[in-house]
Amino acid sequence: MSELFHECGIAAVYHLPSDEISPLCPDQGIDHVSRLLPRMLLDIQNRGQLAAGMTSYNPDRKQLIDTHRDIGTVREVFRLSHRGKSEALMREYAGCAAIGHVRYATCGQDDRSYAQPFERHHLIKHKWFSFAFNGQLANYDELRDRLLADNDHHLARETDTEIIMHELSREMNGERKVPLIEALRNASKRFDGAYSLVMMNAEGEMLIARDPLGIKPLCYAIEGPMFAAASESVALLNLGFEPESIKSLEPGHAITISKGKFAIQEFAKSPRKAHCFFEWIYFANVASTLDERSVYVTRTNLGVELAKMEREDGRVTIDDDTIVVPVPDTSKAAADAMAFELKIPSREGLIRNRYSGRTFIETGNQRRRAAEVKYTPLREVLEGKRIFLVEDSIVRSTTMRVLLDRLRDRGGVKEIHVRVACPPIIAPCFYGIDMSTIGELFAPPFLPDGQLTEEAQAEMAVALGADSVRFLPRAAISRAVGLSGEQLCQACISGDYPTVGGERLYQVALDNCISGNEGRTYERRDPAISTT
Known part of the structure; x- marks a missing residue:
């Protein structure tokens, strides 16, 4: 591996x-x-x-x-x-x-x-x-x-x-x-x-x-x-x-x-x-407070941002058949807050197998197999519904693709509108998260100039098999966490690294991507490398 x-x-x-x-x-x-x-x-x-x-x-x-x-x-x-x-x-x-x-x-x-x-x-x-x-x-x-x-x-x-x-x-x-x-x-x-x-x-x-x-x-x-x-x-x-x-x-x-x-x-x-913004988005326990900022409150703030974006967009019909469904567990606070703001139900239409672990840290084939058994759709909740599927982030998209297939086949969902409480991940992390190459990331091919456009999100929706996809903008992260962008490490969503070593490795990653090198950015190291 x-x-x-x-x-x-x-x-x-x-x-x-x-x-x-x-x-x-x-x-x-x-x-x-x-x-x-x-x-x-x-x-x-x-x-x-x-x-x-x-x-x-x-x-x-x-x-x-x-x-x-x-x-x-x-x-x-x-x-x-x-x-x-x-x-x-x-x-x-x-x-x-x-x-x-x-x-x-x-x-x-x-x-x-x-x-x-x-x-x-x-x-x-x-x-x-x-x-x-x-x-x-x-x-x-x-x-x-x-x-x-x-x-x-x-x-x-x-x-x-x-x-x-x-x-x-x-x-x-x-x-x-x-x-x-x-x-x-x-x-x-x-x-x-x-x-x-x-x-x-x-x-x-x-x-x-x-x-x-x-x-x-x-x-x-x-x-x-x-x-x-x-x-x-x-x-x-x-x-x-x-x-x-x-x-x-x-x-x-x-x-x-x-x-x-x-x-x-x-x-x-x-x-x-x-400070790594991903801690508040995904990694940290929802009951934790980091740098005097509650993880739970931050995630509810992200849900408010999602609702605000939805009201401004206004293209998805919201009626009695519309519900919000969180991808368990880290998305629940954001999904509940979004539903509350939009005055529609938040339903646990996906039940997570508590012993499956986090597919985010698996490799490709393992990640797909794990994703297939990670969640069970509840047809009694989902059948015939139009759902806002709230996810904390999309890194490689393996889990999301499998999940959308299962929601339609097993859940009988009518429409799936994916809402991501994070901007697109466009760059690797060199500070401790499992994202070492650009090629493994879902978003970069759709954002050649780094701009999140309507056309790019429409193409992503087709690639995932969703009816629509919307990501939060970077400014929403700062508002939700309560820290300015200058106080956060947002390298994976901006390409701007806070250290010289990070900038150097990013250039290596870019060169590898341009040359079609499928190897990870750390290839110059011994293949046995493993960090903490």
Whole structure:
């Protein structure tokens, strides 16, 4: 499987030294705070279902930091369906601090060594650390080639994660003890791309950091002696933190815990913010709040934008046989809001198989087969209806084509008008989403000059098998999220990348597309590459 994707999730928890025992602490005591990690990872399971892992710290254990990781979902990796086995794992890895990770990827799927966190053993405690990462380095190939140029270094895996681990390790070389924040500050000067990371060493020091552009989300909370951080706020909220104590870490900043003391420090200047808009559109849990903006509210705002567009267009008849149908699950909030604004029913005419996973992250043939079993049309709801089918985005169109066929054949739908709560995806993502080439994307052939016209949307409707298709304009995204376009990364819908490395890879992608090269943009890398 040659596609590259790695929308992942990270988490961390720490009970700071204190005479006070946090009410969030497990009944077994401070040394068992690590038990909270699997619960947190379950709440961000939407960000990665391929592998999961945890590293815990316990100063009273021979293995000061110890890592458990494997292929599978959080429930599978931590044996949560088997009380005895799960309890044995929790006892073995009990600690007062822990970091964790959930992962998506396409390569090395059956290889446990790609699961995170990665642990680097060393005789010196401050150089013995564990590390997990969410993101993608757009200059991975440059860093790799530089690292291997002197023949003194070796990469066991072709991953961004291992590159970052080596770069941090190099900063720790020498006899002087280098604080984690200093190692990151120096190494980050060489990083181009998106990254949120968690790190912990055998002295019990912890670091949580967010890249200078804030492309990937990262939230944290501290109440009394209890600290926790995660890719999404829902993991902290469900842990028991009060909503007002949950905050987003500012771009270019890191949280450090050293000698039991909590601090927030800047490690890199933030020239601008470039939050990934796709987090609010699709990836994040609808219950999360990212950078003080609710995912649910954003998606309802998108539905309002869709309704506004429909009223202005006015070409689709709205009568008693017209309903709105969301493509489950991420489109439901937008569909409900659109229906409310148009004063027509929103009906769940499609039932999702909860165990099918996300076809967005499958490869071509697998994606089509998965799409065929992913949704079941309800003929009792759909037969003879004119429907507005609301989808959060169309990337490759495989799922949408299959879905439209099933709605007509199995659902008996009269008309299907596809409404997309996102502009057309016209460019690859080089910051951590599974879109590495222009050729795999649905929209670019219909938009040769990048302009979304009526004619282009009509051609797309024919290609999909819909009666009509409408996409939201880019300006609607800013209004819905509540951030200006300058504060969002919208590279995949604009072709404008916030980093030099992203711009360079986009030029490679354009050249490949013009030359008819079907290979992915990262072809210059080893075929085994897999990121987080």
